[in-house]
Amino acid sequence: MELSDEIEISVPVQTVYDALNNVDILKKCIPGCEELVRKSDNQLEAKVVLKVGPVKARFSGQVTLDASRGPEKFSLSGQGNGGAAGFAKGGADVTLSKKGNVTVLSYKAKAEIGGKLAQLGSRLIQGTAKKLATKFFKSFSEVVVEETA
């Protein structure tokens, strides 16, 4: 499954980039995030409650960040295990570019899911993923703008 979109945030590129590396901001913006802990420079540990159709489960997993090409490019990958509900893994490439006074954030994400999630939720996954991504970036842009103001 692949997702891509772009949004505009009215703060400079560096600010957006810093926010993407800020665990507190991420935690606020990730839908259903219960815990997000930095384990090392590029390792995070997360607990997220996800609901897809009839399946609701608490996923715990690791997220690896790659900030080596910042602040214009930023990527992350991760995998999570939801026990009986199944598992998910995936990643995203984020590109930040300047457009006048705003930053254009575009992303391409890929995800694979397995287990009960894949079976029961298969026809709902694409829609749910899109909704979650939209929700994340909407709160992200709001929070970033708020904190800078």
Added chain:
Amino acid sequence: MNDMTPDRNERQANLKGLGSSRKRVEDLRFTQGKGNYVDDIKLEGMLHGDFVRSPYAHARIKSINTDAAMALDGVLAVLTAKDLEPLGLHWMPTLAGDKQMVLADGKVLFQGQEVAYVVAKDRYIAADGAELVEVEYEELPVLVDPFEALKSDVVLREDLDPKADGAHGPRKHHNHIFTWEVGEKEATEQVLDSSDVVAEEMVYYHRTHPCPLETCGCVASMDKVNGKLTLYGTFQAPHAIRTVVSLISGLEEHNIRVISPDIGGGFGNKVGAYPGYVCSVVASIVTGLPVKWVEDRMENLMTTAFARDYWMKGKISATKEGKITGLWCHTTADHGGFDACADPTKFPAGFMNICTGSYDIPTAYLAVDGVYTNKAPGGVAYRCSFRVTEAAYFIERMIEVLAIELNMDAAELRRINFIKQDQFPYTSALGWEYDSGDYHTAWDKALVAVGYDDLRKEQAQRVEDFKAGKTRKLLGIGLTHFTEIVGAGPVKNCDILGLGMFDSCEIRIHPTGSAIARLGTISQGQGHATTFAQILASEIGLPADSITIEEGDTDTAPYGLGTYGSRSTPVAGAATAMAGRKIRAKAQMIAAYMLEVHDDDVEFDVDRFVVKGAPERFKTMKEIAFAAYNQAIPGIEPGLEAVSYYDPPNMTYPFGAYICVMEIDVDTGEHEIRQFYALDDCGTRINPMIIEGQVHGGLTEALAIAMGQEIAYDNMGNVKTGTLMDFFLPTAWETPNYTTDHTTTPSPHHPIGAKGVGESPNVGGVPAFSNAVHDAFRAFGLRQVHMPHDHWRIWKTANDLGLHG
């Protein structure tokens, strides 16, 4: 008194014997909600089991932590492979000579594989407990394509020595299971090389699932006081299950009682032994309490036996006039993670060598390679005899492809290649002896019934209209003439786990002239209680309404191999007739004694014995039954009972001619079945109404398979069709009207000439529906497109052929 005697026809009708459309006696309880299925069984103190299943299709198990589950109030036990290992029950033998994990032993090989078994006070606690079991997996590369599996370095079955032979001979690769060859390879290749025309095609029969409305389940109850285990379950072969349970558990067979209660459809899904049965038995032995396990729908579709999944590469050759000269087939059979196919032991690809079909093909060769993949094990005969529907689909597609190659009408091509009536008994190039048939008569009757010539004219006009932009609908005429091989089978070459595939019937006549008959089979909806009583009524002259049929309790019924592969009527039905004849033989002696004549001076007449030449002197079977219990007859034991174990001399070969007329909307991919004509020849017809019902049901399952039903996997090994939202089960909405018809060519070796019919409509129906789809696009260059023909795939076919402008 004799003036009051009803006439012969009336007496015959009163029996409701062979040929009577007697109403199903089972339906009284089924239609009033009084059936007794496994899940209706509730025993004192009964516990419930549920599985922890793998979300991964291929993974190593690093650890299993059951602490949290065990801590849950109401959970009594959590079984893992480690707990079963000391009992030697962490693996179990399969019907195909392989072995299968009962609970994951170090790794998992398919999604949904059983990892741990939670036993709790109720079903809900068991499910909650299963969620609390923590399993740590390490993902391994997944193989879902059998062709890739045969090339891959990834070893699926690390438990097997790659150099050692499998159950069916040498293995070529660590993911290879067996090669099975029949016929003459070189001779066939020579014929193909030297023939005028050769058509070649890959025909895929996709993976699907029998999906009975009632899922699999059992209740195991170990009585620790008397040491007896009672196992209730959805078993299509209760006696074989008893023997298997005894062999793998070490319990003596007389201490095991297996009961198949009412079964809500089987279609092959309930032939095998599943981990749920083993775990429930162990849990009952450990706890001393009854344990119930019933699958949910997802578990049924994902893990219990699938059907088909055959990649059949074919070559068929003919003269330019269309006379077939040779047939070659190589099949790659995807068996999943364990080889748990349900086939007679000597036939690892079932009776796939019936793939020469209804045609007189002088030279043929078949090879089948079985392959391990990361899919669920199984490979059962879903409403067909062992791999017969694959064979029928293969040959009926190859005939159509050959017709295209020859630019010939497919009905005519069939006609000139049919085995002729005077060739029976006919020995096929792949080794079967067809017992009887009259294919030309059936075929001509079918073509006339549908108005075949006019249909072709209409179709040609439709193509013109389509090209002229006047319509967006195409017309397909799907032809099929199938020949089945059912009634496994002769003990000399048919056994399962060493058990000969005979079947049995035991009859007791009661003093007042009613009777009970018990058989080694078990009805799952076939109507045995109705039809077997009819066979007996005609044989012993007591009304079918006075005969109780009982099956499924191994403590009372005689040993038999169960119900699948259309074997009940050919085998147990024959045993019933033969046991009935033993009753009649004794009745003859009693009648002669009562009439004070010699045994040879009386003859059987519908419901009585009459003195030859003096029909006014007679004793009815009712009178004879009473005499058997109240008179001391010199030289004859009291009572009137008989038992027969019937070892059939040959299989039976039902056949049929099916024609499907289908409209296809090129722009939406939707189809409409305008007409479906099904002519079946199942030999002697026992109950025409039940036959019609069987044909309707089987055709509807065939419709499902051909037009949408499949078990699909993604490349991670996820089952994409694990619920009835995605797995197609037709309802009244999708089901067309059917016209049924028949010819009658009795089997020469069966006591009453019956051949079996329950599976014919699935075997013949699938190619009829599929050929209709293909035929609609024939004028636009379509040769072969794989099933299922759902709306999207039909739309895509039209699109690929450039029909969307």
